Amino acid sequence: MTGTLFGLGIGPGDPDLITLKALKRLQSAPVLAYPALEDGDSLARAIVSPHLTARKIEIAIRIPMTIERAPAQAAYDLAAADIGGHLEKGEDVAxxxxxxxxxxGSFMYLFGRIAEKYKVEVIPGVSSLTACATSLQSPLSARNDILTVLPAPLPSEILRERLLETDSAAIMKVGRHFARVRDVIFDLGLEGNARYIERATMENERILPLADVPEDAAPYFSMILIHKRGQAWK
Amino acid sequence: MTGTLFGLGIGPGDPDLITLKALKRLQSAPVLAYPALEDGDSLARAIVSPHLTARKIEIAIRIPMTIERAPAQAAYDLAAADIGGHLEKGEDVAxxxxxxxxxxGSFMYLFGRIAEKYKVEVIPGVSSLTACATSLQSPLSARNDILTVLPAPLPSEILRERLLETDSAAIMKVGRHFARVRDVIFDLGLEGNARYIERATMENERILPLADVPEDAAPYFSMILIHKRGQAWK
Incomplete structure (x- = not known):
């Protein structure tokens, strides 16, 4: 009997936004794996740390922060081999x-490497998309609204076209693309309908008017929500 | 001191997909409100029933199932007045x-009626969007993918245009629109990239190949996910 790989959605940052289902698997699995920086720091592990009640075998998946894909792919290959070793021994890995x-999520890179050979169960979590909307007290979409999720690194022309054609939009991973994205929003006259948030549900969550966000200071975990009716329920 | 209105995301159906945060508010609030059919049946209340440990005052918000908006608006007006009465007495309402x-979500109609006068806290939940993806073992989106959420009642021509321009799509609330949506997908040659699911994470969840879904039998809680690369992580 081989073990099962559990992909646990742990939510956007507030430790209490984990589900009961993920919490049970977190506490029962003997092996815990998580993405980490090259120095070993892991936001994911920090989020669940209040819930860790027993010592576990831990696997930090250290993802090199480079533009090239090969080093990250190599890190996932290594992690998949390490995780596979535990699954072979019949140990579940969360x-x-x-x-x-x-x-x-980066979990899908492990999923792609492991799901053909071992049992994998994925437990959905609260996404940053809905967490940002609730922190902003700004409903995402209602009735027959089209909602478009746009990663900020996309070219400005693509962002502009897609914003023109949607009722509601979430621009994710704003970070160092902030000034360019803000300019697209102002050019379209949508600044009055846009709301900016950083690190939703974390202790250092911050909400700012779009015009007041300092250039070059938006973190990776920042998002801009836009609804063309201003308030989705109108 | 007036009470607080808590909007609790309770997740897509599996009672264990509620968050710790929503569970705490569910158990501490003395008044519980929920959408219900005209005969009083409530899916939302059924989902949380395993977690209800004490008697509460309950408010069933009976939403008439009509195309016109006025009767539903009147039901929300009535519910907002009822809820406001409890908040005035200093009682929290979940x-x-x-x-x-x-x-x-229909919660935003209450939110629009109550947030200007009383304190409202909204707790995000696991959405059907990510629940369907995990049940299908089919990642929604990766890297710089554009993800478009499309309500199935939209005209076929709009669905077609938006499907042409996105990397990934979730077509929601398929229900009685199934045959028309399926035809759009086949016309675009996307049937090999489309996955159908009903009632994700509920006890009667069902996954079917698109070609095998009987016409006129898709429930309201059904969704079709499409990713143009087939697998998001490729």
Whole structure:
């Protein structure tokens, strides 16, 4: 009997936004894996740390922060081999995933490497998308609204076209693209309908008017929500 | 001191997909409100029923199932007045929201009526969007993918245009629109990239190949996910 790989959505940052289902798997799995920086720091592990009640075998998946894909691919290959070793021994492995595992999550790279050979169960989590909307007290979408999720690194022309054609938009991973994205929003006259938030539900969450966000200071975990009716329920 | 209205995202159906944060508010609020059919049946209340440990005052918000908006608006007016009465007495009120309160949720109609006068706290939940993806073992989006959420009642021509321009799509609330939506997908040659699911994470969850879904049998809680690369992580 081989073990099962559990991909746990642990939510956007507030430790209490984990689900009961993910919490049970977190506490029962003997092996815990999570993405980490090259120095070993892991936001995902920090989020669940209040819930860790027993010592576990821990696997930090150290992802090199480079533009090239090969080093990250090599890190996932290594992690998949390490995790596979535990699964072969019949040990379940829980992998921590910030937000939801399948919504722009790095878990899918492990999933792609492991699901053909071992049993994998994925537990959905609260995504940053809905966490940002609730922190902003700004409903995302209602009735027959089209909602478009746009990663900020996309070219400005693509952002502009897609913003023109949607009722509601979430621009994710704003970070160092902030000034360019803000300019697109102002050019379209949508600044009155846009709301900016950083690190939703974390202790250092911050909400700012779009015009007041300092250039070059938006973190990776920042998002801009836009609804063309201003308030989705109108 | 007036009470606080808590909008609780209770997740997509599996009672264990509620968050710790929503569970605490569910158990501490003396008044519980939830959407219900005209005969009083409530899916939201059924989802949380395993977690209800004490008697509460309950408010069933009976939403008439009509195309016109006025009767539903009148039901929300009535519920807002009833809830406001409890908030005035200093009692907290928890409103149950299937999935996430601000992702195509009816909670926003109460929010729009109450937030200007009383304190409102919204707790995000696992949405049907990510629940369907995890049940299908099919990642929604990766890297710089554009993800478009499309309500199935939209005209076929709009669905077609938006499907042409996105990397990934979730077509929600398929229900009685199934045959028309399926035809759009086949016309675009996307049937090999489309996955169908009903009632994700509920006991009667069902996954079917698109070609095998009987016409006129898709429930309201059905979704079709499409990713143009087939697998998001490729």
């Amino acid at each position: 992998v921590l995933c910030e937000g939801d595992p399948f919504f722009y | 409103v149950l929201c299937e999935g996430d309160p601000f992702f195509y």
